[in-house]
Amino acid sequence: MARMKFLCDSDRCIECNACVTACKNEHEVPWGINRRRVVTINDGKPGERSISMACMHCTDAPCAAVCPTSCFYTTADAIVLHDKDTCIGCGYCFYACPFGAPQYPRVGNFGSRGKMDKCTYCAGGPQADNTGVEYVQYGSNRIAEGKLPLCAEMCSTKALLAGDGQMIASIYRERVQRRGYGAGAWGWRTAYKETVTV
Amino acid sequence: MITRILAAAALVLALGFAAPAFAQVSGTPTNPVSATATAEELELQKALTGGRIAGRGSIPDAQSANLIQPAGRDWRQFHNVTLTWVGGIAVLGMLGIIALFYATRGRVIIDSGRAGRTIQRFNLLERAAHWMTASTFVVLALTGLNLTFGRWLVLPLVGPEAFATVTLWGKYAHNYLSFPFTLGIVLLFLLWVKDNIPHARDIGWLKAAGGLFGHEHPPAARFNAGQKMVFWITVLGGTAVAVSGYVLIFPFFVTDIAGMQLAHIVHGVISVLMIAAMLGHIYIGSLGMEGAFDAMGSGQVDLNWAKEHHSLWVEDEMKKARETVHPGAKAQGAD
Numbered sequence A: 001m002a003r004m005k006f007l008c009d010s011d012r013c014i015e016c017n018a019c020v021t022a023c024k025n026e027h028e029v030p031w032g033i034n035r036r037r038v039v040t041i042n043d044g045k046p047g048e049r050s051i052s053m054a055c056m057h058c059t060d061a062p063c064a065a066v067c068p069t070s071c072f073y074t075t076a077d078a079i080v081l082h083d084k085d086t087c088i089g090c091g092y093c094f095y096a097c098p099f100g101a102p103q104y105p106r107v108g109n110f111g112s113r114g115k116m117d118k119c120t121y122c123a124g125g126p127q128a129d130n131t132g133v134e135y136v137q138y139g140s141n142r143i144a145e146g147k148l149p150l151c152a153e154m155c156s157t158k159a160l161l162a163g164d165g166q167m168i169a170s171i172y173r174e175r176v177q178r179r180g181y182g183a184g185a186w187g188w189r190t191a192y193k194e195t196v197t198v
Numbered sequence B: 001m002i003t004r005i006l007a008a009a010a011l012v013l014a015l016g017f018a019a020p021a022f023a024q025v026s027g028t029p030t031n032p033v034s035a036t037a038t039a040e041e042l043e044l045q046k047a048l049t050g051g052r053i054a055g056r057g058s059i060p061d062a063q064s065a066n067l068i069q070p071a072g073r074d075w076r077q078f079h080n081v082t083l084t085w086v087g088g089i090a091v092l093g094m095l096g097i098i099a100l101f102y103a104t105r106g107r108v109i110i111d112s113g114r115a116g117r118t119i120q121r122f123n124l125l126e127r128a129a130h131w132m133t134a135s136t137f138v139v140l141a142l143t144g145l146n147l148t149f150g151r152w153l154v155l156p157l158v159g160p161e162a163f164a165t166v167t168l169w170g171k172y173a174h175n176y177l178s179f180p181f182t183l184g185i186v187l188l189f190l191l192w193v194k195d196n197i198p199h200a201r202d203i204g205w206l207k208a209a210g211g212l213f214g215h216e217h218p219p220a221a222r223f224n225a226g227q228k229m230v231f232w233i234t235v236l237g238g239t240a241v242a243v244s245g246y247v248l249i250f251p252f253f254v255t256d257i258a259g260m261q262l263a264h265i266v267h268g269v270i271s272v273l274m275i276a277a278m279l280g281h282i283y284i285g286s287l288g289m290e291g292a293f294d295a296m297g298s299g300q301v302d303l304n305w306a307k308e309h310h311s312l313w314v315e316d317e318m319k320k321a322r323e324t325v326h327p328g329a330k331a332q333g334a335d
Helices: A018-027 A062-066 A092-096 A132-138 A165-179 A188-192 B002-018 B020-024 B039-049 B071-104 B124-153 B160-195 B201-207 B225-249 B257-284 B303-309 B311-323
Strands: A004-008 A037-041 A049-053 A072-074 A080-082 A160-164 B066-068 B118-120 B300-302
Touching: A004 A049, A004 A165, A004 A188, A018 A037, A037 B066, A049 B066, A062 A072, A062 A080, A062 A092, A062 B071, A092 B071, A092 B257, A160 A165, A188 B039, B039 B066, B071 B124, B071 B257, B118 B303, B124 B160, B124 B257, B160 B225, B201 B225, B225 B257, B300 B303, B303 B311
Parallel strands: none
Antiparallel strands: A004 A160, A037 A049, A072 A080, B118 B300
């Protein structure tokens, strides 16, 4: 089985935000929620880099570890998913997540956040694959159709890579060797406790 | 583990010497990053210094500009390990102490027996404020414990759907009952603070352990040193729990994510310690001591109970009663 990961090559990302838009459109993500986002560090300065970030589907995921209702589960492809029917919107996953991935449809106070929403790696949720109920809660399930996440699939510069961790790491490694530089795999140390050595 | 820490420390030192630009990186959390730093170096550094890698995003939500915030790992460690142990030891330990105390000392009885005459100890307002605080505290405590321990203790018994429903309603109860609880804390403070100022005689009471282990009764005014401790635990602990709780109910109103993690740590630790303290309070106020419950039940306590446990207060009340007695009244048998 593959171990699915994301890798954003920040030396290629041009901050076009197409991954953000494609994700919102594909899954009809509610207003105020962005499952994927682009962050620019050193904006306007030497060393400016843009990184597309979403849920990294961590090894030993912190969200799953702290969830009071144990609503998270990991698929055979190591994708971290959650069950919105047992989520209570407490916000604990949000405190624990190092990537700010969990978001809530209502910013309301008094704990009325609503069910947590995050990147599903285009793999839906616990309902039957590609059914109406699954789509309403989690968006489309491209993994069940044998496709990779849309954000990475349509990335114009192929900065964002999705797929088996070893495979995308070797693609990245080859790029760095060819061009002679690379800022590294953002979030990998935090999410997977390993990094891509070149 | 030690080798890992040493390796990490060596790496930080090496980075510090190799790249002077790193000096700019530490400090404020949303600092600009070094132009030469790689993802690996930055993440390691942020993990060690507790900072976060942040930049600029084009999404209106300012939170989305945070790229990596490794502090969540520390909070996870607190929630899953520290809080579980502190809470488990505090609550089970207190229950164990109470059981041991009941088995050896038994119920603390009124040594001189019931007098049959009563004296008013708490009026209706005091009892109402106490029970509003107490009843909401019990619900807050149970729903709070459920968030930390329910996953391991309740979920396997009732199944995920039922547990999620119970926990969701528990969350609403926890959030909304915090308001009467906070009001109760304020009321109790205003009603009782004048009788709870620490006094020199409290030391003597504590030295005698309040007479819990013998049959002597160290003198006490309206509240003895033990009750004063319960009062200050309630007022100070309750205030800390309320403030930290409201920080969490109103996300991002007061503080950022690091502040909310800290608020949760304060909230969790103080809550479990308060629960342990209140278990002791509930025991000695009901099963543990004959005549004690009347104080908060009817508000009328037996005179002998009052004399044994609050000798100075009874003297004071008697004196006040004699002074305010009707001037024309005559002592019994005076005619």
